Amino acid sequence: MKKNKLVEFAAAGLPRATAKISDGRTVTMRAFAVKELKLLMMANTSESGQDEQVLQVLDQCIETEGVSAHSLPSHDIELLFVELYKISKGTSLIPVKFKCTNETEDGVCNSPINVNANLNNVSVEGSAEKDIVLSNGLTLNMRHPNVLEREYFNAESEEAFNLAMRCIYSVDTGSEVMVVGTDVSYEEVSEVIEYLDEKSFSQLIEFVNNIPTIVMHIPLKCPKCGHKEVVTLRGLADFFD
Numbered sequence: 001m002k003k004n005k006l007v008e009f010a011a012a013g014l015p016r017a018t019a020k021i022s023d024g025r026t027v028t029m030r031a032f033a034v035k036e037l038k039l040l041m042m043a044n045t046s047e048s049g050q051d052e053q054v055l056q057v058l059d060q061c062i063e064t065e066g067v068s069a070h071s072l073p074s075h076d077i078e079l080l081f082v083e084l085y086k087i088s089k090g091t092s093l094i095p096v097k098f099k100c101t102n103e104t105e106d107g108v109c110n111s112p113i114n115v116n117a118n119l120n121n122v123s124v125e126g127s128a129e130k131d132i133v134l135s136n137g138l139t140l141n142m143r144h145p146n147v148l149e150r151e152y153f154n155a156e157s158e159e160a161f162n163l164a165m166r167c168i169y170s171v172d173t174g175s176e177v178m179v180v181g182t183d184v185s186y187e188e189v190s191e192v193i194e195y196l197d198e199k200s201f202s203q204l205i206e207f208v209n210n211i212p213t214i215v216m217h218i219p220l221k222c223p224k225c226g227h228k229e230v231v232t233l234r235g236l237a238d239f240f241d
């Protein structure tokens with residue numbers, strides 16, 4: 001028996017799951033095995049590069065031909081990772097820890113609240129891919145960024161503008177559609193952007209401030225003071241830190 005036959009045999013016994021991604025394709029994944037668990041342990045101990053480890057794990061576990069984790073929009077990656085986690089662990093429950101924020105007469109309550117959150121309640125919030133029609137008549141066809149683009153450009157800083165630039169897939173003049181990076185360079189597009197008016201500019205910024213991400217709203221009740229609140233987990237790091 002050749003080695004790859006043996007590996008195939010070993011991987012065949014792992015559970016599988018399918019999930020739909022935003023472009024309509026159905027993706028099949030196998031559960032993670034020891035080699036992926038090692039990667040994820042490395043991700044937990046290193047400050048940077050956590051996203052890269054998640055992408056690597058997904059690339060190894062995705063069995064559908066032609067699907068690369070590195071090029072999928074970031075919210076697809078988040079959803080695929082949640083599905084992968086569920087089949088790999090055999091449960092949809094994850095333990096999450098909070099501290100009660102209730103202000104009592106003696107100060108903040110601070111009592112620990114430990115709950116099991118159900119990953120089946122995860123949903124995606126954010127804006128759809130769309131066309132931004134500028135006041136000069138040009139239309140910018142926007143796409144969602146992949147994980148590494150999103151990590152590289154911090155959407156909360158002045159980098160928001162650079163991320164918006166990066167998310168322009170093509171420019172439509174009304175008579176011609178030019179794909180950025182192919183028909184027209186990033187430099188040329190950034191010059192066009194310099195001529196935007198304020199309204200068009202804010203549409204671009206609004207797009208990057210509403211990039212879709214996974215969320216889960218969890219109702220909590222403090223066991224000590226009885227205070228109730230709903231907390232929101234947003235993005236992979238909130239779920240699996």
Ligand SMILES: [Zn+2]
Nearest residue numbers: 100109222225
């Ligand atoms: Zn409390």
